[in-house]
Amino acid sequence: MASATTDRPLHDLLFGRDPGEAVPTHAHARELIANVPHECERLAALLRRADAILVGTGAGWSADSGLATYKDVADVPALRAVDLSYYDLCQTRWLREDPAVYYGFWGYCLSSYRRATPHEGYRIVKKWSEDLCNRTPRFRERFAAAKLSPVFIYSSNVDAHWHRDGLFTEDATFEFHGTCEDWCCSGSEAEGRMSPCCQDIWPVPADFHFVIDEKTMRAESKESAEPNESSASEMPEHGGCPFSLAQKLGNPNRPRCPRCRSLLRPRVLHFGDGKFFEREGERERFERWAECVFDCMTLCSAPLGDGEKDPAKHVLGASAGASSGDIYEDKGAKGGEEAFCLAVLEFGCGLNVPSVRRESERHLDMYPENCVLVRVNPDFPLVLEKEPRQRIEIMAGALEAVRAADALLRGKEPEVPKAKPREPLPKPEAKPRARSGSRAKKG
Numbered sequence: 212m213a214s215a216t217t218d219r220p221l222h223d224l225l226f227g228r229d230p231g232e233a234v235p236t237h238a239h240a241r242e243l244i245a246n247v248p249h250e251c252e253r254l255a256a257l258l259r260r261a262d263a264i265l266v267g268t269g270a271g272w273s274a275d276s277g278l279a280t281y282k283d284v285a286d287v288p289a290l291r292a293v294d295l296s297y298y299d300l301c302q303t304r305w306l307r308e309d310p311a312v313y314y315g316f317w318g319y320c321l322s323s324y325r326r327a328t329p330h331e332g333y334r335i336v337k338k339w340s341e342d343l344c345n346r347t348p349r350f351r352e353r354f355a356a357a358k359l360s361p362v363f364i365y366s367s368n369v370d371a372h373w374h375r376d377g378l379f380t381e382d383a384t385f386e387f388h389g390t391c392e393d394w395c396c397s398g399s400e401a402e403g404r405m406s407p408c409c410q411d412i413w414p415v416p417a418d419f420h421f422v423i424d425e426k427t428m429r430a431e432s433k434e435s436a437e438p439n440e441s442s443a444s445e446m447p448e449h450g451g452c453p454f455s456l457a458q459k460l461g462n463p464n465r466p467r468c469p470r471c472r473s474l475l476r477p478r479v480l481h482f483g484d485g486k487f488f489e490r491e492g493e494r495e496r497f498e499r500w501a502e503c504v505f506d507c508m509t510l511c512s513a514p515l516g517d518g519e520k521d522p523a524k525h526v527l528g529a530s531a532g533a534s535s536g537d538i539y540e541d542k543g544a545k546g547g548e549e550a551f552c553l554a555v556l557e558f559g560c561g562l563n564v565p566s567v568r569r570e571s572e573r574h575l576d577m578y579p580e581n582c583v584l585v586r587v588n589p590d591f592p593l594v595l596e597k598e599p600r601q602r603i604e605i606m607a608g609a610l611e612a613v614r615a616a617d618a619l620l621r622g623k624e625p626e627v628p629k630a631k632p633r634e635p636l637p638k639p640e641a642k643p644r645a646r647s648g649s650r651a652k653k654g
């Protein structure tokens with residue numbers, strides 16, 4: 212029944228979801244891979260033309276720094292042995308049921324993010340950002356007046372690597388799933404449901420780390436060192452560092468809220484997490500950036516929404532997206548060259564957490580002729596239901612695609628990214644994973 216033209220590689224998504232048409236068929240994948248060099252050239256041409264860039268990054272972007280993606284983050288022997296997945300571990304109930312598991316896992320994440328060196332792609336994107344700012348005085352005053360950079364990072368990654376060594380400031384980033392460097396009250400001491408007493412944020416000091424048993428992945432409490440009622444008076448004034456205090460009390464594995472003594476949790480979005488909160492002003496700043504883009508679009512009378520689609524007005528020329536011949540050299544195009552051009556670059560955003568993909572598509576929907584969506588993904592590069600001129604689909608890893616485009620921008624011969632087509636896998640038995648009761652297998 213399966214035919215060579217409809218066969219797709221299998222992908223194991225969370226909650227047993229079916230990625231459907233987002234996965235290229237084997238035949239389509241071969242085509243996409245052969246087309247990677249051409250798509251990288253289109254990306255370079257887009258970068259030369261862009262007036263603003265939205266960079267969206269997901270787990271696949273961090274993976275190039277050697278960090279695990281969702282599928283693999285809990286894939287260490289000790290966690291496999293207790294049969295706990297990322298889904299299981301990303302829940303605050305552990306703080307009451309077995310905090311050693313919780314702090315073992317999140318302490319491990321924190322230290323592996325800190326140990327990892329952000330890959331070269333971060334610096335290349337920074338350079339693209341500087342080039343853009345130096346190149347185009349057009350529309351610049353709009354962003355300057357709003358105290359914003361025309362380049363904005365929208366990321367689901369919680370490793371804080373965009374900020375490493377001051378690469379990008381908070382002004383130009385929205386880490387909408389939080390970061391492992393920020394911790395907050397979990398409300399574990401509340402009566403009944405866990406209920407945080409405040410939305411204060413405590414950064415983890417650079418020299419702090421949890422003490423984790425490598426064999427069991429547990430971060431045990433030094434019970435004897437738990438402060439009793441009398442030493443609780445040692446809790447710092449509100450605003451003191453709870454990590455330093457925990458260290459001072461000899462129990463670094465149990466940092467507590469200075470206000471209510473609840474255990475701290477990372478300000479990272481968990482599953483079924485009603486208590487996660489964003490940094491103050493983060494979302495508003497991103498919305499201001501989007502408003503700036505909107506202002507520039509209306510200034511140049513960009514077509515708005517699908518109803519106003521008009522290939523003749525495309526920002527890269529009417530022949531953009533043609534699969535051969537000149538790339539963006541259609542001098543006859545009207546309006547395109549003076550118009551505001553938004554490049555949306557999406558790297559390594561998969562289907563488990565599709566928020567970044569939806570955000571990029573939202574911009575393309577709004578500005579059908581003035582925005583181009585670049586989707587870089589070794590598995591799911593397709594931008595469905597869009598015209599060729601509106602999309603650049605690069606079936607490759609994030610870093611290799613960034614390097615290739617950057618080499619082209621600097622007039623060098625790029626190394627051709629070489630994604631390997633996936634071999635068809637044998638269909639696995641449908642086997643729902645038992646979630647409840649998985650703890651029973653522990654120790």
Ligand SMILES: [Zn+2]
Pocket residue numbers: 371374381384386390
């Ligand atoms: Zn940040």
Ligand SMILES: [Zn+2]
Pocket residue numbers: 396397398407408409468469470471472473
């Ligand atoms: Zn509290």
